[in-house]
Amino acid sequence: MNEEKIRQYGDELFDAWRERRTVAPLLEREPDITLDDAYRIQLRFIERRVQAGEKIVGKKIGVTSKPVQDFLGVFQPDFGQLTSGMVYQEGDVIDLGTLIQPKAEAELAFVLKHDLKGPGVTAMDVIRATDYVVPCFEIVDSRINDWKIRIQDTVADNASCGVYVLGKTKGDPRKLDITLAGMVLEKNGEVHSTGVGAAVQGSPANAVAWLANTLGELGIPFKAGEVILSGSQSALVPVVDGDELVCTVGGLGSCRVKFSGRSAV
Amino acid sequence: MSHKNELTLSREDIVRLCERVEGAQTRAYAIPKLTDEYPAMTIADGYAVQSELRLRYLAAGHRLVGWKAGLTSKAKMQQMGVNVPSIGFLTDRMARPENSAISTADLVHPRVECEVAFVMKKDLHGPGCTREDVLDATDYVLPAVEIIDSRFSGFKFDLASVIADNGSSARFVGGGRARYVEELDLRTLGVVMEKNGEMVAMGASAAVLGHPAEAIAMLVNILADMGEHLPAGSFVMSGGITEAIPVKPGDSVIARFQELGSVSMRFV
Numbered sequence: 303m304n305e306e307k308i309r310q311y312g313d314e315l316f317d318a319w320r321e322r323r324t325v326a327p328l329l330e331r332e333p334d335i336t337l338d339d340a341y342r343i344q345l346r347f348i349e350r351r352v353q354a355g356e357k358i359v360g361k362k363i364g365v366t367s368k369p370v371q372d373f374l375g376v377f378q379p380d381f382g383q384l385t386s387g388m389v390y391q392e393g394d395v396i397d398l399g400t401l402i403q404p405k406a407e408a409e410l411a412f413v414l415k416h417d418l419k420g421p422g423v424t425a426m427d428v429i430r431a432t433d434y435v436v437p438c439f440e441i442v443d444s445r446i447n448d449w450k451i452r453i454q455d456t457v458a459d460n461a462s463c464g465v466y467v468l469g470k471t472k473g474d475p476r477k478l479d480i481t482l483a484g485m486v487l488e489k490n491g492e493v494h495s496t497g498v499g500a501a502v503q504g505s506p507a508n509a510v511a512w513l514a515n516t517l518g519e520l521g522i523p524f525k526a527g528e529v530i531l532s533g534s535q536s537a538l539v540p541v542v543d544g545d546e547l548v549c550t551v552g553g554l555g556s557c558r559v560k561f562s563g564r565s566a567v
Numbered sequence: 568m569s570h571k572n573e574l575t576l577s578r579e580d581i582v583r584l585c586e587r588v589e590g591a592q593t594r595a596y597a598i599p600k601l602t603d604e605y606p607a608m609t610i611a612d613g614y615a616v617q618s619e620l621r622l623r624y625l626a627a628g629h630r631l632v633g634w635k636a637g638l639t640s641k642a643k644m645q646q647m648g649v650n651v652p653s654i655g656f657l658t659d660r661m662a663r664p665e666n667s668a669i670s671t672a673d674l675v676h677p678r679v680e681c682e683v684a685f686v687m688k689k690d691l692h693g694p695g696c697t698r699e700d701v702l703d704a705t706d707y708v709l710p711a712v713e714i715i716d717s718r719f720s721g722f723k724f725d726l727a728s729v730i731a732d733n734g735s736s737a738r739f740v741g742g743g744r745a746r747y748v749e750e751l752d753l754r755t756l757g758v759v760m761e762k763n764g765e766m767v768a769m770g771a772s773a774a775v776l777g778h779p780a781e782a783i784a785m786l787v788n789i790l791a792d793m794g795e796h797l798p799a800g801s802f803v804m805s806g807g808i809t810e811a812i813p814v815k816p817g818d819s820v821i822a823r824f825q826e827l828g829s830v831s832m833r834f835v
Contacts, residue, residue, distance in 0.1 A: 368766075482825035484757030484771025493641070496771035496808070498757030498825075504766070552755030552771060552825050 303332070303339040312346020315459055318445040319347070320354075322402050322566040327446050327455045340457035341520070347460055348383045359529060360384035361517070362440060363509045364461040365453070366502040366533025374453045379503065381513055382461025384529055390467040392557055396441060398543065399563040401464050404443045406541050406559070407534035408487045408549030410480060410499060410506045411438040411468055414526050418510075420518025425507035428514070431526075434472035435480065435506075437549050437557040440531050441465045442538070466531060471555025481505040484552035485535040490545060497535035499551075506532035576605065576612045585619040588732050591718035592620075595673045600719045600728040610649075613730030614793055620733060621656045629658040632802050634790070635682075635713065636782040637734040638726075639775045639806025647726050652776070652806060654786045655734025665742030668835045669714065671816050674737055677716045677834070679814055680807030681758040681822040683772055683779040684711035684741050687801045693791030701780040701787070702748050704799075708779075710743035710758075710827040711804055712820065715811055739804060743828030754778050757825040760809050762818055768809035779805035 311328055318325045328335055328343070352358065365371055366379045390396055398404060415433035443464030446455050456462045481504070485497040503509040509532045517524045539547065541561045550556040576584070584601055591598045601616075602608050625631060638644055639652045663669050671677055688706035716737035717724055729735055753772060760768040776782050782805040787797050797803065814820060814834045821831040 479757075479825055482757045482759065482823055484755040484773070484825055486755050486771050486773040493773045493777050496774040498759055498769045498771055500757070500759045500766060500823075501769050550755050552752060552757055 303335060303342070307332070308339065308342045309346055311343045311458060313350060315343065315347045315445050316350035322400070324402060324445055324447045324567070327450050327452065328458055329452045329454050335454045337454060337457060340454040343458035344382065344460050347458070348385065351385050351387070356385040356387045358383050359386050359389065360531070361513060361524070361528065362461055362463050362466070362531040363513050363533045364456065366509050376453050379509055379512055379533060380453065380457050380461050381516065382463040384463065384466065384531070388463065388465045390465055390559070392467055392470050392559070394467065395560045395562050396465060396467070397563045398541070398561050398565040401441065401443045401565045402445065403449060403567040404441045404464050404541055404565050405538040406547055407440050407442060407538055408485050408497070408536035409438050409440055409531050409534055410551060411436050412506070412510055412530040412532060414524070414528055414530070416526050418514040418524045420515035423511045423514035423518070425505060425511045428507045428510040429475050432475050435475050435478065435554070436472055437469040437551040437554055438531060439467045439547060439549060439557055439559050440534070441541070467557060467559045468529065469555055469557030473554040475507070478553050480507060483554060486550045487536040487539065488548045489539060494539060495537040499535060501535050502533040509533045572609050572611045574611045574615060575607050575609055576615060580605065581615050581619050584616045584731060585623065588616065588620055588718060589623060595675050597675050597720040598718055600724045601731055602725050602728050608727040610727055610730060613727040616731035617655065617733050618793065624658055629660050631656060632659050632662065633657045634786055634797065634801065635734060635736055635804040636786045636806040639782045649726055651789065652782055652785050653726065653730050653734050654789050655736040657736060657739060657802060657804070661736060661738050663738050663740050663832065665740055666831055668833050669738060671814070671834050674714070674716045675718055676722060677714050677737060677814050678811035679760065679820055680713050680715065680811045681760050681768070681809045681824070682711045682713055682804045682807055683753065683756065683775070683827070684709050685780070685783055685803045685805065687797060687799050687803065690799050691787045691797040693788035693796070696784045696787035698778060698780040698784050701783040705748050707745040708748055708751070708753065708827070709741050709745045710822060710824040710830050711739055711741045712822050712830050712832065713804055713807065714738035714740070740830055740832050741802065742830040743824060746827060751826055753780060756827065758808050759823045760812060761821045761823070762812060762814070767812050770808045772808055774808045775806045782806045
């Protein structure tokens with residue numbers, strides 16, 4: 303795909319994001335779009351957000367579970383970039399009016415204390431480079447009509463990232479079984495679904511290692527202090543005005559989030 | 568099936584159905600669900616057949632080692648149209664050691680589930696048994712795998728039939744690491760079930776009624792309805808955290824639990 307089209311689609315997604323509306327799946331319009339093209343479109347989309355005043359604060363890893371990979375017909379995760387405008391603090395109320403068609407996922411987030419530079423990064427390097435882990439919610443959102451995404455669509459659309467909330471309980475991955483730690487997601491006081499760290503690429507650290515290696519190949523920096531959302535351990539939960547969600551990671555702690563207002567769709 | 572929970576079966580019918588289930592369990596063959604012949608069967612009827620079955624096994628020299636809760640996930644209860652779990656009894660003949668080869672020749676269509684098991688240090692009596700009562704009466708918890716095996720054709724049944732079939736109980740394996748409940752958050756234990764090296768089911772213990780001890784409390788209250796109690800020393804399985812996964816000869820299964828170690832077995 304030529305540079306002009308990359309810019310055109312990146313700009314289109316940026317405009318859709320800014321105006322809280324959706325666009326037709328890119329793959330419907332460009333059947334030959336490759337995964338590489340999709341990442342270049344994502345970079346353009348993020349470049350526009352940075353030009354508009356945001357900073358890059360981390361990465362998110364998506365498509366980490368086998369059911370989602372099977373659904374999208376891929377055998378590896380994808381990633382998107384986290385920007386300063388996506389950050390909520392625990393206890394904040396998320397305004398659904400800033401989102402289009404949001405769904406929540408419960409995850410484990412990593413914060414790095416050393417740079418991770420792939421290729422050649424293993425899960426052991428990830429633990430070593432990790433400052434702490436925290437329970438978190440990622441509120442995914444799609445700028446594509448009705449979430450009708452194939453892998454190229456979601457990658458171009460910044461891995462369907464919306465906003466995120468980090469919990470306050472920091473854990474040391476050397477003291478926590480991040481692979482077998484249970485994940486309990488409650489919606490309005492009732493258990494909605496449960497999961498476990500292993501649902502993410504066998505272990506969340508494997509997903510982060512994959513990201514370090516992938517970024518290394520693309521020449522994208524992965525720096526100390528960055529936040530990495532390692533991938534969903536729960537079912538996707540649609541959220542509406544008044545909903546309250548709590549996710550709890552066994553042996554670590556919880557993250558609580560409330561929603562108000564109406565999303566665009 | 569009637570939603571009124573009264574005994575409708577005659578003593579003769581109970582004995583007849585008990586013998587039918589016992590034959591299917593002992594010689595490992597599938598039978599049609601009991602409600603095909605007795606469409607008015609209630610949950611109380613199901614427990615009457617199960618109690619008869621238990622007394623028969625005990626009279627034949629089997630030892631009652633404990634109980635199990637079933638249908639403990641919200642999804643399964645909604646599917647069966649009930650708001651309480653079901654229970655079944657466990658005998659020494661159903662126990663298999665950790666790391667052993669388990670025969671499938673004497674089973675119909677076995678499936679495996681990961682569960683948190685409780686071993687009691689005090690007697691518990693219902694009604695009115697609570698989660699706190701259960702935790703107070705627990706000696707220790709350990710990880711377990713239940714091998715369920717409905718004796719009904721195609722695993723197709725209704726609640727009255729499955730209760731009569733002792734909640735599909737067939738075999739169980741306890742193992743891993745025994746722990747005091749005070750040292751754990753029993754709500755958030757993660758589990759992974761692997762079959763032949765591949766992860767096939769995952770979850771956390773809150774999938775069981777929000778907390779596994781809740782299932783034990785409900786079990787004790789159902790026992791009270793039957794005029795029974797849960798004695799100290801009982802081994803009690805709290806219900807599947809993960810979905811039931813079919814197994815066949817040659818399969819190797821390992822259930823990995825946060826904080827509780829693992830339980831493994833293979834099927835021959």
